[in-house]
Amino acid sequence: MKDFVAYIPVGYPDMEVTVRVLKVLDTLPVKAVELGIPFSDPIADGPVIQTAHAIALKNGVTLERVLNMISKIKVRYGIYVMSYLNVLLRFPSGVNELVRRLHNLGVQGLIIPDLPLKEMDNVQIDFPLVPFVAPNTKDEEIRRINEMEAPFVYYISRFGVTGTRWDLPFLDHIEKVKKTVNKLLYVGFGISRPEQVKAVWKVADGVIVGSALVKIMEKFPASEIPSQIEKAIEELLEV
């Protein structure tokens, strides 16, 4: 078995459910969790996660509240924070203070969907960043990642925004990227079925599952969400 990473939009459907879900994930073979910070204009996300962002914002979720939540939970998996750039750089007490707190909380890296490789030097965030690779990223760009400090590389497995979908058209390219980069390679966007997990594990180091979990949060009443998430992940891992 290889790595499994779960994306959890913080504060959806509410903060209490998020905390319960994070505890359940700790009982499962989950390698890491991406905590999604809500943003008003999430351009890389499809309808499922957009709705989650909007509701979390309505619930008053801020980066400050997420940091407080992280400080209270005790889990053994790694924590990554996923946020659009504006929310990080506009942190009220400054990005350096944010970085200091992320560091103290043991957060392993930042995942910023609107920060491409080419702009990474033009923002002042002195913290490990997760680079993205897409099916159309040029080879020379991919090789550049090898000179970076990065906890893992996030492979976007299709053209499109986040969501659930059936096919996985880029396995050959993923395999090629795996041979090029000297870091862990995790694959996300559109992964929702055990066969996909199995296929990705053959060529990369792990899968990232987001929308499929968020759909469960959308579908079930709050009280059932943690157990339904547990069930869904167990099914995905039955390989």
Added chain:
Amino acid sequence: MRRGYEKMERYFGDYGGQFVPEILMPALNELEEAYDRVVKDESFWKEYRSLLENYAGRPTPLYLAKQLSEKYEARIYLKREDLLHTGAHKINNAIGQVLLAKCMGKKRVIAETGAGQHGVATATAAALFGLECAIYMGSEDMERQRPNVERMALLGAKVVPVGTGSKTLKDAINEAMRDWITNLQTTYYVIGSVVGPYPYPVIVRNFQKVIGEETKAQVLEVEGNLPDYVLACVGGGSNAAGMFYPFIDENVKLIGVEAGGKGPNTDEHAASLLKGKIGYLHGSKTMVLQDQWGQIKVTHSISAGLDYPGVGPEHTFWKETGRVQYEAVTDEEALEAFLELSRLEGIVPALESAHALAFVKRLRDREGKTIVVNLSGRGDKDLESVLNNPYVRERIL
């Protein structure tokens, strides 16, 4: 930590850049390469200029508004972009970009639209070049700009309502970007203003700078001098950028007028340059209206075309360097100017352009000066919302 890239010409000073998902970078590179190619291609410009002249109706007149000039004791010229085909300056950019899309071999174009003027212009250019076309428009904007929705449908474009967020221009851009991310190979995204990631702010400004170039020659011919003031409204900022750019190195005072909504000191306006903070929106580092947590604010303006929480990065640069002065006028001031131009000159301006006009009244030292106002569009699309406005009803009914 260094990650091996240098800041290049992708910025205006410290603003601009390409803050988009990695998956869009190859498309932006492809666009940059294609644009670099056509810039050097005389046959591209020949076709573009010929279309602007024979299809869109350039050059547009520079009209000395006598009654208005008399009232305000200045020589007030209107650059008549409202006379262009489709009724606004947006066609300059739409024809340029759709022609570029065709050169790149794209089969489908998409665009966002606020007031509907850019949507209509893109739908028009797509019809002209035989390309498939989808226009994203906030559902609230569809309500207040109904005639333009019908025009786009008539021209064969698919109008896609956007019901997320504030249901206005900013959300239409989000949705158009998502479409582009999904359909990169076949689709060209025609951005309607000088916003978005590099190279869009440069491309759009270059397709709009014909406004300022013509104005400069026309005003020199009739006045013998350059004007004292040039005014233009600023939402995303394309008509202003096109008008100002050729005057940047001249001794001419440039004033950009933003939408002050119910007052720039209330929470309901769209004055990004006056009241915003540096932020990252739609691929660009620029001034953005946002809350203390970096969430983008819901803006308000009576004019759908100015109702946007960001602004082109070049405007942020011009503001920071002090080259351009930025001001805001309220909904009521714009409505007043809208009525005034209709009654004094027989010209019904777009609500957007009425913002630029409204500022003439506030120019303290205007007496005896030569002032050019960019009349970026005509007001037919606004009749319904203007006539339903209580402020207007009180005065004309």
